[in-house]
Amino acid sequence: MRVGMCALALILVAGLLTACAPAPKATPTPSPAPSPTPLERATEEGMATPSVPTGLTARERAAVDLCIAALAGQLAIPAKEIQVLEVEAVEWPDASLGCPQPGMMYAQVITPGYRVRLRAGEATYTLHTDGKRAVSCTAPTP
Known part of the structure; x- marks a missing residue:
């Protein structure tokens, strides 16, 4: 009888220790990211115009338009001289959009957005939105 009680007490203690142990940390599984959408350059009578993405949602199209306008303003060139190379949906780890500036604080929330690669002249630019x-947090690449 005494052996049975000790075995029962041992099982009970083991169960309590197992139940009170911290849960193992799960490693985050990356969600399958959509592949970048390559875009073709639209031309009109031999004159370069901004690429007109096809098959993009309204949000993606608005993001592309915003990036083209921002780059055109930054470079002081007409938007029609900018070519869209690819658009990729991303989730930025915070409100800095992957481009934190020293001395700035950003909301620590996952921020959905896009990485848009553009070409102006011979240089390629990557903008986050x-x-x-x-x-634009990187220097242009040739």
Whole structure:
């Protein structure tokens, strides 16, 4: 009888220790990201015009338009001289859109947006956007 009680107590203690142990941390599984959408350059009578993306949602199209306008303003060139190379949906880890500036604080929330690659002249630019603003955090690549 005494052996049975000890075995029962041992099982009970083991069960309590298992139940009180912290849950193992799950490693986040990356959600399958949509592949970048390559876009073709539209031309009209031999004159370069901004690419007109096809098959994009209204939000994606608005993000592309915002990035083109931002880059055109930054470079002081007409928007029609900018070519869209690709559009990729991303989730930025915070409100900095992947481009934190020193001394700035950003909301620590996952921010859905887009990475848009553009070409102006011979240089390629990558802009990040959340649909409300567009930022360029890298130097142009040749």
